[in-house]
Amino acid sequence: MSVTGTGTASEVFVHEGESIQEAVTSSLPGDVIIVKPGIYSEHINVTQNDLIIRSESGNPGDTVIEAYDPAEDVFTVHANNVTLKGFTVTGAGTDCSGLYLYRCNDCLIDSNKFVNNYQGIYLNHSLNNKVVNNVVLNGGKGIAVEKSGHNSISRNKVSECGYGISILKSKENRIYKNTVQESKNYCILLLSSNSNTLSGNRAFDSSRGIHFGNSDSNTLTNNTVSSNEICGLFVCPRSDENLIYNNYFNNTLNIEANNGTANAYSRPKTRGENIAGGPYTGGNCWVTPDGTGFSETAVDADKDGIADESYEFETSDYFDPLPLLAYKSPDPVLPEANMSINTPESYASYSVQFTDLSENEIARSWDFENDGIVDSSDEMPVHTYPSPGTYFVSLTVSNANGTDIETTIIDVEEDSVTEIQPGSGSGERDAEDAGSQAEQSSEPEEVNMLPGFEMIYGIFCLVSIFLYKESRK
Numbered sequence: 001m002s003v004t005g006t007g008t009a010s011e012v013f014v015h016e017g018e019s020i021q022e023a024v025t026s027s028l029p030g031d032v033i034i035v036k037p038g039i040y041s042e043h044i045n046v047t048q049n050d051l052i053i054r055s056e057s058g059n060p061g062d063t064v065i066e067a068y069d070p071a072e073d074v075f076t077v078h079a080n081n082v083t084l085k086g087f088t089v090t091g092a093g094t095d096c097s098g099l100y101l102y103r104c105n106d107c108l109i110d111s112n113k114f115v116n117n118y119q120g121i122y123l124n125h126s127l128n129n130k131v132v133n134n135v136v137l138n139g140g141k142g143i144a145v146e147k148s149g150h151n152s153i154s155r156n157k158v159s160e161c162g163y164g165i166s167i168l169k170s171k172e173n174r175i176y177k178n179t180v181q182e183s184k185n186y187c188i189l190l191l192s193s194n195s196n197t198l199s200g201n202r203a204f205d206s207s208r209g210i211h212f213g214n215s216d217s218n219t220l221t222n223n224t225v226s227s228n229e230i231c232g233l234f235v236c237p238r239s240d241e242n243l244i245y246n247n248y249f250n251n252t253l254n255i256e257a258n259n260g261t262a263n264a265y266s267r268p269k270t271r272g273e274n275i276a277g278g279p280y281t282g283g284n285c286w287v288t289p290d291g292t293g294f295s296e297t298a299v300d301a302d303k304d305g306i307a308d309e310s311y312e313f314e315t316s317d318y319f320d321p322l323p324l325l326a327y328k329s330p331d332p333v334l335p336e337a338n339m340s341i342n343t344p345e346s347y348a349s350y351s352v353q354f355t356d357l358s359e360n361e362i363a364r365s366w367d368f369e370n371d372g373i374v375d376s377s378d379e380m381p382v383h384t385y386p387s388p389g390t391y392f393v394s395l396t397v398s399n400a401n402g403t404d405i406e407t408t409i410i411d412v413e414e415d416s417v418t419e420i421q422p423g424s425g426s427g428e429r430d431a432e433d434a435g436s437q438a439e440q441s442s443e444p445e446e447v448n449m450l451p452g453f454e455m456i457y458g459i460f461c462l463v464s465i466f467l468y469k470e471s472r473k
Contacts, residue, residue, distance in 0.1 A: 009031055009032070010031050012034065013035075013056075014035045014036060014040075015036045016036055016037070016038025020033070020040055020044050020053070020065070021042055021044050021045065027051055029048065029050035032051075033052065033054070035056060036063075037056065037057055037059075037062040038062075038064075040063075040066070041068045042065070042068050043067065043068055043069070043073065043075075044074070045076045045078075046078070046079050049081055050080070050082075051081075052085075053082070053083065054084070054086050055086035055087055056345065057353070057380065057382075058086045059086065059355075060087055060088040060112055060113040061088065061379060062380075063086060063088065064087070065087055065088070066090050066091045067092050070093030071094075071096065072096060073092055073100040074089050074091060074092050074098050074117070075097075075098065077104050077107060078102050079104060080104060081105070081107065082104070082107045083109075085111055085112065086110075088115060089112060089114050089115075090117060091116060091117065092117035095119075096117070096118050096119070097122040098117035098119065099112075099120070099121045099122065101121075101122065101124065102124050102126070104129060105128050105129070106127075107130070109121060109129070109130065109132070109134060110130070110132050110133055111132075111133045111134065112134045112135075113135045114134065114139070115137045115138060115139075118139055119142075120134075120137075120141070120142050120143060120161070121143045122143075122144045122146070123144070124146050124148065125147050125148060126151065127149055127151070129148075129152070130154075131143060131151070131153045132152070132153075133155050135158075136156065136159075140163070142161040142183075143165045145165075145167050145173060146168040146170060147168070147169045149170055149171045149172045149173060151170075151173045152173070152176075153173065153175045153176075153178065154175075155177050158180045159181045160183075161183055162185050163186050164183040164186065164187040164188060165188045166188075167188075168193065169191070169192045171194045171196065172195045173197075174196070174197050174199075175197070175198045175199075175201065176199045176200045176201065180202070180206070183206035183207065185206075186207070186209075186210075187203035187209050187210060187228070188210045189210075190212050190213065190218060191213045191214060192213070192214045192215060193215045193218070194216045196215075196218045197221075198210070198221075198223060199219070199221050199223065200222050200223065201223045202223070202226075203224070203225045203228070204224070204225070204226045204227045206228050207229050208228055208231050208232075209226075209228040211233075211236075212242060213238075214239060215239050216242065219244075220233075220244045221243075221244075221247065222247065223247045224247070224250075225250070225251065226248070226250040226251060232249045232254040233249065234256045235255075235258060235263060236260070237258035237259050237260055239263065240262055241261065241263065242263045244263070244265050245282070246274055246275050247284045248275045248276060249286050249287070250287045250293070254286050254288070255286075255315075258315060259316045259318070265320040265321075266284070266320055266322040267282065270282070274305065276295070276324045278304070278306065279305050281324075282322030282323075282324065283306070283320040283321060283323045285325070286311055286320070287326050294311045294323060295311075296325075300325050305325050306325065307322075307323045307325055310322075310323070332401035333399065334402045335359070335362075335397040335398055335399050335402060335404045336361075336404055337397045337404040337405055337406035338356075338357040338359070339354055339356060339406050339408070340355045341353065343415060349415065350384055350388060352368075352382065352384075352410065353382050354381050354382070355380045356379045356380065358395070358404070358406075361397035363397065364377055364379070365377055365396045366378075366381060366393070366395055367394045368393055369385075369391060369392075385412050388414065390410070390412075390420070391409070394407045395407075
């Protein structure tokens with residue numbers, strides 16, 4: 001273990017074979033504990049406030065913390081203002097968690113991967129924490145929040161868990177822009193929880209989508225709930241005063257709404273694009289996989305994107321007074337390729353760290369030398385080139401709806417790398433973008449069709465690279 005720094009705050013480096021817990025125990029407020037790539041088998045208990053614990057690479061794939069004993073939590077935090085970033089955490093057994101935060105305030109849990117834990121992330125009696133950009137895979141419970149408030153759970157990807165995101169006896173939390181899929185029981189579960197906001201989430205391909213049990217005064221808006229086997233949304237009879245509007249439901253059974261008190265399934269008609277593409281917000285969009293949903297068959301004489309009649313729920317006295325029409329199906333969620341490059345520390349000469357910054361992808365492949373061979377499928381790979389020079393790099397990402405490619409040219413030297421010409425390749429998304437641009441103006445297409453255009457453009461790129469390399473000599 002090595003220490004650098006001035007004043008009261010230090011950077012503490014932990015190498016493979018050393019103890020992260022020892023570094024945490026010896027730390028002072030303001031210290032940054034930087035963990036080198038490797039596999040660490042231990043349990044870490046954090047009681048010191050104001051710490052940052054992060055992997056050196058920022059890549060969860062190369063810095064793994066596994067449970068020494070499956071009967072214990074891997075990470076336990078009982079402190080305030082602690083940051084945990086860039087790790088894979090695995091191996092917590094029954095009733096244990098990859099990360100357990102107890103009576104914690106103002107902590108940041110960012111860009112980690114929790115795999116094969118009974119509970120991935122568990123917040124208990126904790127306030128004002130942020131859980132963002134994490135991946136939780138294969139567990140009993142993905143992210144659980146209990147007796148906690150004012151936390152932000154956002155942009156996480158939770159899959160193959162019994163319960164995706166669970167909010168238990170908690171209030172005033174924000175659950176937004178998460179993707180939850182392939183849950184055995186529930187994607188998002190609220191039990192005895194009040195005044196929470198759920199927005200912009202995607203809950204799909206599970207047994208049940210979203211469940212309100214004994215929960216009051218929550219807001220559910222702008223979520224997409226689809227392809228769930230049993231039910232899209234369940235509201236129990238003891239859930240009152242909830243506001244549910246501008247959501248897109250596409251399940252065989254979209255809603256089971258029991259007779260609670262003062263629940264609302266719309267808000268006043270308001271101009272502005274709704275989740276189904278129509279010009280007004282109001283209620284929710286109710287479609288079904290077979291194309292016979294209420295929003296697909298209702299009449300809209302005035303063409304305002306809202307059905308002329310209310311949608312009455314079969315299981316209660318409630319109804320949606322302003323159901324949205326399937327004005328257009330929501331645009332398919334297409335992948336968007338994006339990458340960054342930098343020079344990693346403690347690697348061989350001519351090494352380059354690549355980071356996949358893409359959105360909506362479920363698969364990726366890297367080609368580091370433009371030879372048509374897939375070199376890696378990792379999220380943050382490091383590639384060592386044989387010699388200095390100029391290299392073409394491409395990242396291809398895909399999901400069920402399409403493919404996108406990001407390409408760039410890099411100049412690799414012994415201890416540095418420079419991006420010369422970033423650009424995007426072609427995929428289904430690019431084809432659609434090109435089509436819409438062509439409708440607006442034909443001038444770019446005419447330029448591209450000039451005789452010899454591709455040859456001239458290629459020569460221009462080569463000259464640019466040559467001049468750039470000359471300027472660096």
